[in-house]
Amino acid sequence: MTRTLVVDLLGFTGGRGGTETYAREITGRLPALLPGTRLAALVSAPGAAEVRSFFPGDVEPVPAVGASPSSWAAGEVFRAERAARGLGATALWAPANFGPVRRGIPRAVTIHDLIYHQVPGAGRERLFRRVTAELMARSARTADAVIAVSHATGEEVRRRLGLPADRVHVVPNGTTPPPVPADRRTDATGRRLVLSTGNRMPHKNHVGLLEAVAVMPPASRPDVVITGGGTDDPLAADVHRLGLQDRVQLPGWVSGAELEELYRRADVYVCPSLLEGFGLPVLDALGRGCVVVANDIPVLREVGGDTVFYTDAEDPGALARTIDRALASADDETRRAAGRAWAGRFTWDAAAAGTAAVLDRLLDGRAGTGREEHRP
Known part of the structure; x- marks a missing residue:
C-alpha cells in the first residue's frame, strides 16, 4: 500500500524567512529519501502558488485559511487534521513550529525555536505571544515525534515542554553555499565594514550592536550595515540617538544578490542575538569567508564551533572590544578558510536525510524507536 506523507504548509506565504527556507530545502529532497511515498501539502489559498513552485507533490488549499497568523492558527486547530485525512494521510509533518493540537494521524513537528516561550513581550504583544506559545506547546506535546534543529533547542524543548527524550530528535539545519564562490572585495578607502542581518525583534539585539559601535573612538569606528527592518526601520531612531548617522546604513530588506555583495565587502559579521533556535546567519557568514562575532550563548557556540569570536553582547564595551x-x-x-570548512559541514542533504529517517519511522508506525541525534 502506498504511504502518504502530508506536509502542513498552512502558514507558508513566501515571506516568513528561515522556516520557509527550511521547508523548501527539505521537501525538495524527500522524494529521493522516501521512495514510493506520495507527498501532499496542505496550504492556504494565498500560499498555494508559492508552494506549487517548489513542492514535489500534490498541493491542497484548505478553505477559509488566509495569510494572517490568526487564520493560520485557526486552520491548525480546526481544519488541518480533517484535511489531511481527506488526502489519505499515513502521517503528517508540520515543518514550521505549529501543527494540529490534538492526537490523531501520526505526526511529527519541527521546532525551530521557543522564542515565544522565552520572550514574553508586553501589552497586546504579550497576549499574542502567550497564545502562540500555548499552541506550539500543545502541538509538540501531542506529536509522536519532535524534530529540533539544534541540540540547544532540543534541550529547551525537553526542559520547557516536559517531553521524554525518545520523542525529541535533533537534526541540525543546513546552510546554502554561495551561488558562485567570489573573491573578497575590500573598500578602496581602507574603511572596515561590519555587517549584521535580521528582523527587528528585540532579542536580535541590534540596538546592542549600535551601542557597541558608539563606545568605540570615533576615528576607529567601522562602517556598519544592518539589513532588515523595512522602510520605516525602528533602528533609525537609535542611530540618531547615538550620533552614528555617518557610520550606519539601514538598507531595509535586500535581495539575495545584494546580500551576497555585502558578504563580499564585509570584514566582520556580527550576530548579537540574545536568543536563537539555530543561528543560520552565523553559518551563512562563515561560509562566505567572513570573520564572525557572536553572542556567547550555547546555540551559537554549537553552530559556530571554534571559528567564531564570542562575547557578551549585552555589554557594549565587551562587544566593541x-x-x-x-x-x-x-x-x-x-581563519577565513577554517570558517568556510566548518560551515561546509552543515548541509541540507544531511538535514534532509536526518529528517527523512524520522518521517520514515513515523510512516511505518515506529515513531518511538531509533532516536535521531546528529552532529555536524
Missing part, C-alpha cells in the same frame, strides 16, 4: 579584535583578524586567510 571583540569587534576590534575581529577586525584585526579580518585579513587572516587561515
Whole structure:
C-alpha cells in the first residue's frame, strides 16, 4: 500500500524567512529519501502558488485559511487534521513550529525555536505571544515525534515542554553555499565594514550592536550595515540617538544578490542575538569567508564551533572590544578558510536525510524507536 506523507504548509506565504527556507530545502529532497511515498501539502489559498513552485507533490488549499497568523492558527486547530485525512494521510509533518493540537494521524513537528516561550513581550504583544506559545506547546506535546534543529533547542524543548527524550530528535539545519564562490572585495578607502542581518525583534539585539559601535573612538569606528527592518526601520531612531548617522546604513530588506555583495565587502559579521533556535546567519557568514562575532550563548557556540569570536553582547564595551579584535583578524586567510570548512559541514542533504529517517519511522508506525541525534 502506498504511504502518504502530508506536509502542513498552512502558514507558508513566501515571506516568513528561515522556516520557509527550511521547508523548501527539505521537501525538495524527500522524494529521493522516501521512495514510493506520495507527498501532499496542505496550504492556504494565498500560499498555494508559492508552494506549487517548489513542492514535489500534490498541493491542497484548505478553505477559509488566509495569510494572517490568526487564520493560520485557526486552520491548525480546526481544519488541518480533517484535511489531511481527506488526502489519505499515513502521517503528517508540520515543518514550521505549529501543527494540529490534538492526537490523531501520526505526526511529527519541527521546532525551530521557543522564542515565544522565552520572550514574553508586553501589552497586546504579550497576549499574542502567550497564545502562540500555548499552541506550539500543545502541538509538540501531542506529536509522536519532535524534530529540533539544534541540540540547544532540543534541550529547551525537553526542559520547557516536559517531553521524554525518545520523542525529541535533533537534526541540525543546513546552510546554502554561495551561488558562485567570489573573491573578497575590500573598500578602496581602507574603511572596515561590519555587517549584521535580521528582523527587528528585540532579542536580535541590534540596538546592542549600535551601542557597541558608539563606545568605540570615533576615528576607529567601522562602517556598519544592518539589513532588515523595512522602510520605516525602528533602528533609525537609535542611530540618531547615538550620533552614528555617518557610520550606519539601514538598507531595509535586500535581495539575495545584494546580500551576497555585502558578504563580499564585509570584514566582520556580527550576530548579537540574545536568543536563537539555530543561528543560520552565523553559518551563512562563515561560509562566505567572513570573520564572525557572536553572542556567547550555547546555540551559537554549537553552530559556530571554534571559528567564531564570542562575547557578551549585552555589554557594549565587551562587544566593541571583540569587534576590534575581529577586525584585526579580518585579513587572516587561515581563519577565513577554517570558517568556510566548518560551515561546509552543515548541509541540507544531511538535514534532509536526518529528517527523512524520522518521517520514515513515523510512516511505518515506529515513531518511538531509533532516536535521531546528529552532529555536524
